[in-house]
Amino acid sequence: MAAFELIKSETLMQGRAFKIRRDHLKTPDGRETKFEIIEHGGSVILVPVDATGNLLFVRQYRHAAGADLLELPAGTRDGDEPFEECAAREIREETGMEAGRLQKVGEFYLAPGYSTEFMVVYLATELRDNPLEADDDEFLSVEQIPIAEAIQKAERGELSDAKSLAALFLARPHLISAK
Numbered sequence: 001m002a003a004f005e006l007i008k009s010e011t012l013m014q015g016r017a018f019k020i021r022r023d024h025l026k027t028p029d030g031r032e033t034k035f036e037i038i039e040h041g042g043s044v045i046l047v048p049v050d051a052t053g054n055l056l057f058v059r060q061y062r063h064a065a066g067a068d069l070l071e072l073p074a075g076t077r078d079g080d081e082p083f084e085e086c087a088a089r090e091i092r093e094e095t096g097m098e099a100g101r102l103q104k105v106g107e108f109y110l111a112p113g114y115s116t117e118f119m120v121v122y123l124a125t126e127l128r129d130n131p132l133e134a135d136d137d138e139f140l141s142v143e144q145i146p147i148a149e150a151i152q153k154a155e156r157g158e159l160s161d162a163k164s165l166a167a168l169f170l171a172r173p174h175l176i177s178a179k
Contacts, residue, residue: 002028012036017076018117040110040117044087045074045163047105047171048095048124054144056095056127057164061139065160070143070153072164074119083120091124092132095142100126106170110163121167123174147175 005026013020019039026032048056055072062069075090077083084102091099103123110117145153153159154168 004028007032018115036114038115038117040115041077041079042083042118042120043074043076043110044083044090044120044122045072045167046087046091046094046099046122046124047072047167047175048091048097048099048127049147049175050097050127050144054146055150055168056097057143057145057150058094058140059143060141069161070159070164071161072167074163084122087120087122087124089132092130094140095127096129096131097124097127098130099124100128103174105174106167108166108170119163119166121170123171151175 007024007026009021009023011019011021017040021037021039023035023037024032025035050056057070058073059068059070061067073091073094075086075094077086081089084104087102088099091097099122101124103125104120105123106121108119108121109115110119150159150168151172154165159165159168
């Protein structure tokens with residue numbers, strides 16, 4: 001299959017967490033087209049399991065959705081921060097818990113049609129209290145949900161956050177042994 005050829009790329013906007021660029025491409029059949037791309041440095045999502053077999057979720061207001069959403073803890077890398085270091089920091093910022101063990105269980109592109117954001121999923125166990133201060137714009141509440149109930153919520157369509165659904169699916173084979 002013939003490849004797409006990049007003709008030029010221009011930055012449309014530089015934001016705090018991402019950049020938007022427009023790429024001009026030549027298609028395999030010789031036509032020219034444009035794509036707007038969100039450049040994102042990558043992020044992590046955590047599946048924290050406490051000592052009693054509960055998953056730790058966070059509930060937070062998401063302005064784009066116009067609603068408070070129940071999500072697994074997640075966050076953006078600081079520059080070229082290694083994914084595992086980001087995971088260790090984010091779980092402390094969002095749940096107040098430190099993971100004695102982080103196990104990578106999967107990875108995926110969040111929305112490859114328009115974004116470069118790559119997410120790495122970690123199962124977080126051996127949790128102990130060790131909070132870090134949350135980001136200034138985050139107002140979170142932590143909710144403990146038994147593993148089976150969380151999976152049922154996902155199956156019933158009661159979790160509307162795609163990254164949380166993907167992470168829960170990728171972690172599912174590991175959740176029985178994580179208790």
